[in-house]
Amino acid sequence: MIRIIGALVGLGFTFVVMWAFGNGAYNAITEDHVPAAEYTYYKKPVAPAGGFQQDGPFGTWDLAQLQRGYQVYKEVCAACHSMKFVAFRDMADLGYNEDEVKALAAQVQVPGIDPNTGEATTRPALPIDYFPSPYPNNVAAAAANNNAIPPDLSLMAKARGDGTNYIYSLLTGYGPIPAELKADFPDFDTPTGLYFNQYFPNLNLAMAPPITSDGQVTYADGTEATVDQMSKDVAAFMTWTAEPTLVKRKQTGWPVLGFLLFATILAFLSKKQIWSAVKPKKS
């Protein structure tokens, strides 16, 4: 009885799902599907020449690069983007000592309260403060950016597939619409206020190219500030902000794996030893 009911239920589901299949197949044959421009012309992120020092299982931070990246963030990106999960005290990880961290914080103004009148004002940041947001609220952010809200960048490197390379590719990927795209999709266009970038999933984004010319920032360590270099540095810095424990994680992983390997070999040998008496001899 149960097998008959079961068979009927099974055939019922099969019938309905195959009906849906037939319908889909019919549509697939009768309608032509034109893939969208986003499909054909979207590019996967590429790594910069030489990659990043923190990549790979043995990667370590390039502290000088992170410091340069912070400078790019502060002088360029911070005009539009917040980084609300990063505090100035965290900057000690980048190789700054206590006084340097205090000085770095003091360069930035954060919202404060006037101790005498209680009115809202600004004050220099302290190491315990988090990076401030450039806009008082999302409405102001959208109003200043053609209705797009610049996202918080703290976690950006983890919030996109292949994030570090994506940020680098996005920053260096602006350009005119290629002629082949125009030929394939004559209707495709970049509306005013948007900018064409093949690394952005729908090809047009609301961020004007932020890094446009060599020498846009002047690096304290004398590194030549090319567009490529600045993009690379800020991408590395954002990898750190997204996961400050990244290098510590990998460095902790090795001894753990080493120990486990050792323990597992011991476990294997003792298993073999224990079973040797009862295992039949293989003929």
Next chain:
Amino acid sequence: MSFPWAREYKPANGFTQFLDERLPLPRLVYNAVGAGYPVPRNLSYMWNFGVLAGFFLVVQIVTGVVLAMHYAANAEVAFATTEHIMRDVNWGWLMRYAHANGASFFFIVVYIHIFRGLFYSSYKAPREMIWLLGVVIFLLMMATAFMGYVLPWGQMSFWGAKVITGLFGAIPLVGEPLQVWLVGGFAPDNAALNRFFSLHFLLPFVIAGVVILHIWALHIPGSSNPTGVEVKKESDTLPFHPYYTAKDGFGLGVVLIFFMLFVFFMPNMLGHPDNYIEANPLATPAHIVPEWYFYPFYAILRAFTFDFILSAKLWGVLAMFASILVWFFLPWLDKSPVRSGHYRPLFRKFFWFGLIPTMIVLFICGGAPAEEPFVMISQIATAYYFLHFLVILPIISSIEKPEPLPYSITEAVLGHDDDAKLGAVSATKA
């Protein structure tokens, strides 16, 4: 509850003697996983995965309790407290990555455990109850994992919760009010997040309780084995300790190596990048997908795209639940007296060339965007899935001619058994 030749527990000293007369806990352990529990001597590494599942349940509870100490279930701050755990809490990142990847590994080992059961038909008499409790555990695991994924309140958390709770809306008449009642609003928000956290904390302990029943039920007939021939005598078994404690210890080491490889070197590979974006009810992600271990069932849900008397959505929901509920009926659908797939030529073919590829295809389609050709492929796979369990399996079990079985486990292992009266030719595959 065990074989007559099981060794008896003997208290070794005054203290254990004292304990044995008042609270015989050492005796319980001795009889459950000690030298007092005789186990078939021919178990393969496929029989390691139950213990491994138990290990990952413990990992989830331990890391989860620590995370709960630092997490706040409030839609305003849930995302920020998760980041607080990752950045400020000592070793918080390790706890969180271990918990997130621990869930994945829990499902990996449980899937292997289930498909072991399917291949060796471990669900057959006298082990139906073990199997039924197992399916209950699996359903509880799915509920727990789903609610846990909502807690960090990222984009996939929110939209996943919205899609899945929205399924209740497909139920005719009572659907919409039921959905609002369950979610505590029209869309998931604080109310939903709070109840999910409460249940996510509770359910693992419920699972632990059902696991105890599962193992209790297992200890009545004892484990099956790769030949599917029941234990007949002492030479068919070995005491659990030290033989299987040693084997399980080695298996645990191997799995831990893989687990730690993920935790320390690719902790986000099994997750979705969108969950590092804070939940935003106004911005729908391009592709809403559940966690990878739900992909096959998600594919079944989405395979129903055509309204046929009932709405397509309702068909999808029914089929998704039915796809797991059919497992409950397997002991009565598969009537073949032979358990092990090693001796069932036809069953074996459909298992390896039907069921397993179907699961892989469903897995791939579940993670792919809902567009052609994935939808059509998943429809064929869904059809096969139901046919396999509900039509093919019952038919196979009545028409198949099984291969000759060894007389006993002893014969399967040693190649001969002096007790074998019929002198059955041995099939020494073990």
